Amino acid sequence: MADELDLLRRADPVPADAPHLGDGPLPARAEQHLEQLLHGPSTAPHRPAARLLRPARRRVRAAWGLAASAVVAVTVAALLLGSTGAPPALAAPRPLAVLADATPLPLDRLADRAERAAADGGPALRKGTHVRSWSLGMSDDEPPVTLPEERVVRWTADGRHTELVVATDPRHPGRPVLGGDEDGTPRLVEDGHVLRHRTYPPSWSDAPPQSPPPHDAAGLRAYLGEARHGDVTGTPELLDATALLLDHWTLGARESAALTRLLAEDGRLRPAGRVTDRLGRPGHAYVSEESGVRRMLILDPVTGAVLGMETTFSEDRPEYGVRAGDVMEYSAWSR
Amino acid sequence: MSNDEIFAAAYREHYWAVSRYVARRLDGRTGEVEEVVAEVFTVAWRRRAELPHTPLPWLYGVARNCLSNAVRGRGRHRRLLDRLGNDHAAHGRHLTSGPEAEPPGGWVHEALARLSGKDQEVLRLTAWEELGVDELAVALGCGSRAAAMRLHRARARLRAEIDRMRHPAATAPHTARRTRNPAATTPAKEHGHG
Numbered sequence A: 001m002a003d004e005l006d007l008l009r010r011a012d013p014v015p016a017d018a019p020h021l022g023d024g025p026l027p028a029r030a031e032q033h034l035e036q037l038l039h040g041p042s043t044a045p046h047r048p049a050a051r052l053l054r055p056a057r058r059r060v061r062a063a064w065g066l067a068a069s070a071v072v073a074v075t076v077a078a079l080l081l082g083s084t085g086a087p088p089a090l091a092a093p094r095p096l097a098v099l100a101d102a103t104p105l106p107l108d109r110l111a112d113r114a115e116r117a118a119a120d121g122g123p124a125l126r127k128g129t130h131v132r133s134w135s136l137g138m139s140d141d142e143p144p145v146t147l148p149e150e151r152v153v154r155w156t157a158d159g160r161h162t163e164l165v166v167a168t169d170p171r172h173p174g175r176p177v178l179g180g181d182e183d184g185t186p187r188l189v190e191d192g193h194v195l196r197h198r199t200y201p202p203s204w205s206d207a208p209p210q211s212p213p214p215h216d217a218a219g220l221r222a223y224l225g226e227a228r229h230g231d232v233t234g235t236p237e238l239l240d241a242t243a244l245l246l247d248h249w250t251l252g253a254r255e256s257a258a259l260t261r262l263l264a265e266d267g268r269l270r271p272a273g274r275v276t277d278r279l280g281r282p283g284h285a286y287v288s289e290e291s292g293v294r295r296m297l298i299l300d301p302v303t304g305a306v307l308g309m310e311t312t313f314s315e316d317r318p319e320y321g322v323r324a325g326d327v328m329e330y331s332a333w334s335r
Numbered sequence B: 001m002s003n004d005e006i007f008a009a010a011y012r013e014h015y016w017a018v019s020r021y022v023a024r025r026l027d028g029r030t031g032e033v034e035e036v037v038a039e040v041f042t043v044a045w046r047r048r049a050e051l052p053h054t055p056l057p058w059l060y061g062v063a064r065n066c067l068s069n070a071v072r073g074r075g076r077h078r079r080l081l082d083r084l085g086n087d088h089a090a091h092g093r094h095l096t097s098g099p100e101a102e103p104p105g106g107w108v109h110e111a112l113a114r115l116s117g118k119d120q121e122v123l124r125l126t127a128w129e130e131l132g133v134d135e136l137a138v139a140l141g142c143g144s145r146a147a148a149m150r151l152h153r154a155r156a157r158l159r160a161e162i163d164r165m166r167h168p169a170a171t172a173p174h175t176a177r178r179t180r181n182p183a184a185t186t187p188a189k190e191h192g193h194g
Helices: A005-009 A027-039 A056-057 A068-080 A106-119 A218-227 A234-248 A253-266 B003-025 B030-046 B057-075 B076-090 B104-113 B117-127 B133-140 B144-166 B167-175 B185-191
Strands: A126-135 A149-155 A159-168 A176-177 A188-189 A192-199 A270-276 A282-290 A293-301 A306-313 A329-333
Touching: A005 B104, A005 B117, A005 B144, A005 B167, A027 B003, A027 B030, A056 A176, A068 A218, A106 A253, A192 B003, A218 A234, A234 A253, A234 A282, A234 A293, A234 A329, A253 A306, A329 B167, B003 B057, B030 B057, B057 B133, B104 B117, B104 B144, B117 B133, B133 B144
Parallel strands: none
Antiparallel strands: A126 A149, A126 A329, A149 A159, A159 A192, A176 A188, A270 A282, A282 A293, A293 A306, A306 A329
């Protein structure tokens, strides 16, 4: 048997001749970045790329240790009480309530509906996304509450795209949102406070998830596998890939139908009932539970379009300060 | 050449190598590779006066720090998911077939994942980035002797994990051990992680 380093070499997930990452000329955006570093005015600030790591900037930075989320909510409330007239929109959401359905709608039947809806026309595929999201921070040395945000990405025909991210909590429109991490301390920001607004130079890529998704289930499975650099044979992987896709594309009717069919073919998403999502839209919930985590997919009951996804803990995990039912993250996509 | 010119040359020469380094460690999150690589070179730009004559290992060191920030920021829930998954595996709810049953990538990654983060990184830098010991030392920010020692120990630990996967019956009592403290059950780990 080969030695351990040989074995590891053969298991290189991104070899030097990997498609899209092999040696060659710099892509346009890399050229532009180099140009900015060498000559652009944006090189002057002390933290020129601080916002490049988007998720890192999403969090409120404070010296709070990890604590039970309920305790955290109380702590945050205590910090903020008296600071504003209206109750703030705290960042830890409650899980969505699912109403058990006497006649649950199996996913394959919803896929049939989606295919019929797509045959009748329906919206077209569009590059870019519109998503409202939140995720629980988990760390021993970082704050446990993160900022709920709304992210809109729009592409133009010349290959540019614009990203706008604002602080907002869909459950409490108009109320201040806990956020703002410029100076490392939590503070309230107004609903709609702009966290990031950037325009990116032209970029063309023919690799998933930047390339247009196919509109058949088999093609979409291969596409999602390539987008993840791995297979999507497990339900968690398939749902992760679905979120990745929807964070890049606003699906048209045909792509939605293909995705619903693919999810139906997985066979492990169980219909759980009816649910109203965080944007007030009616949907059908399909759940998968694995490794102490319950993932819930919310689909439009007419078109099969993915409306949202919610991940909750299905077991108490006192060592992580969370209880069964606590929300780990959610995303709600819209056009 | 000025510092700026040296930096520009290093950027052009090593952009893709740094991209691959990042992609290997982002576990399929391709959408984030470009962002993290941009951060790596931005940090490198600010520190361009320190750029060594052979810049790639140093750039890997910068990338390592950027990635640790990115991973921290990106959804610590993801790490929690990983931890939860590991715990379930520890209780026997997840089975690994072993070297004879799967293509090499899967089980070698599984064996690697059982090691500490430090061990994993020293092995990846050696096998995937093909660094020699002196370059390893630059990337890890330590001396060459310490780098050599870390590599030696990490190789032994990886070999032990692979052997366990080849002979699962003989090592059944060890299946409850996971990444939290791999040093606890492997003789070679008694000396710590260097």
